[in-house]
Amino acid sequence: MELYDPREHSGPSHERWMIVYADFVTLLFAVFVVLYTAAATNKGTAKQVSEAVIQALRGGTRNTISRSQVPRPVAPEKVSEAAAAGSRMLEKQTAVELVPSMEALSRRFQDEMANGQIDIHLEARGLVISLRQAAFFASGKADLNPDTYLIVDKLAGLINSLPNHVNLEGHTDAVPIRNSRFASNWDLSAARSIAMLDQLAARGHVDRSRVSIAGYADTVPVASNDDEKGRRHNRRVDIVILNQVLPQPVLKAGK
Numbered sequence: 001m002e003l004y005d006p007r008e009h010s011g012p013s014h015e016r017w018m019i020v021y022a023d024f025v026t027l028l029f030a031v032f033v034v035l036y037t038a039a040a041t042n043k044g045t046a047k048q049v050s051e052a053v054i055q056a057l058r059g060g061t062r063n064t065i066s067r068s069q070v071p072r073p074v075a076p077e078k079v080s081e082a083a084a085a086g087s088r089m090l091e092k093q094t095a096v097e098l099v100p101s102m103e104a105l106s107r108r109f110q111d112e113m114a115n116g117q118i119d120i121h122l123e124a125r126g127l128v129i130s131l132r133q134a135a136f137f138a139s140g141k142a143d144l145n146p147d148t149y150l151i152v153d154k155l156a157g158l159i160n161s162l163p164n165h166v167n168l169e170g171h172t173d174a175v176p177i178r179n180s181r182f183a184s185n186w187d188l189s190a191a192r193s194i195a196m197l198d199q200l201a202a203r204g205h206v207d208r209s210r211v212s213i214a215g216y217a218d219t220v221p222v223a224s225n226d227d228e229k230g231r232r233h234n235r236r237v238d239i240v241i242l243n244q245v246l247p248q249p250v251l252k253a254g255k
Helices: 016-039 043-057 076-108 110-114 146-161 185-204 228-234
Strands: 118-123 126-132 164-171 211-215 236-245
Touching: 076 110, 076 118, 076 126, 076 146, 076 236, 110 118, 126 146, 146 185, 146 236, 164 185, 185 211, 185 236
Parallel strands: 164 211
Antiparallel strands: 118 126, 126 236, 164 236
């Protein structure tokens, strides 16, 4: 007696394509998820997506990730706009905070400003007090003129009354210098900054730790170096009251 084998009498299967199609959809899903993850910046979301990919490739249950969970990348123009707005806000804040100091200095040094010894103005980084070389230093030298000591004392009082960090920046004109003490304008500009710091610390008791010094030679002119008037403006030491409040020291218990 011959047994009936259903496999011999059954027709061809039309459902095998579904297996191939399911594998294809799973792989396609994995590809898109990986690409989506590459655009995201949140590490926690990336880990979640990675786990979802692994489960999908193993044939497990898919984990869904809502659109709200993935941070959208910010367009470059948006970043630039935000940075510019922040910069404008900082400049406005600087001007508001230091305007009273500038007004007080302008009243206190009105004669010196009228004589061209001092120039006071606001910049984005802070309050700039320019001390002209002709009044404070002899030509080609870094020794402070004793006649300006009272001015230095007043400036020290201003610095001590504010919590801001201070820059002392020496500048020269573009005429080369070479003498027995200074080989270049770089040396001269730095030496004048140091001399100003020494006077502020010795006479005005300004804390040296809150002051930075720099020498820029002729690289940051405020006027043309083609005529004597412009060169006279370029020879200066700038005292910059930065819009940067020094951190308060942490007091330890028992002290």
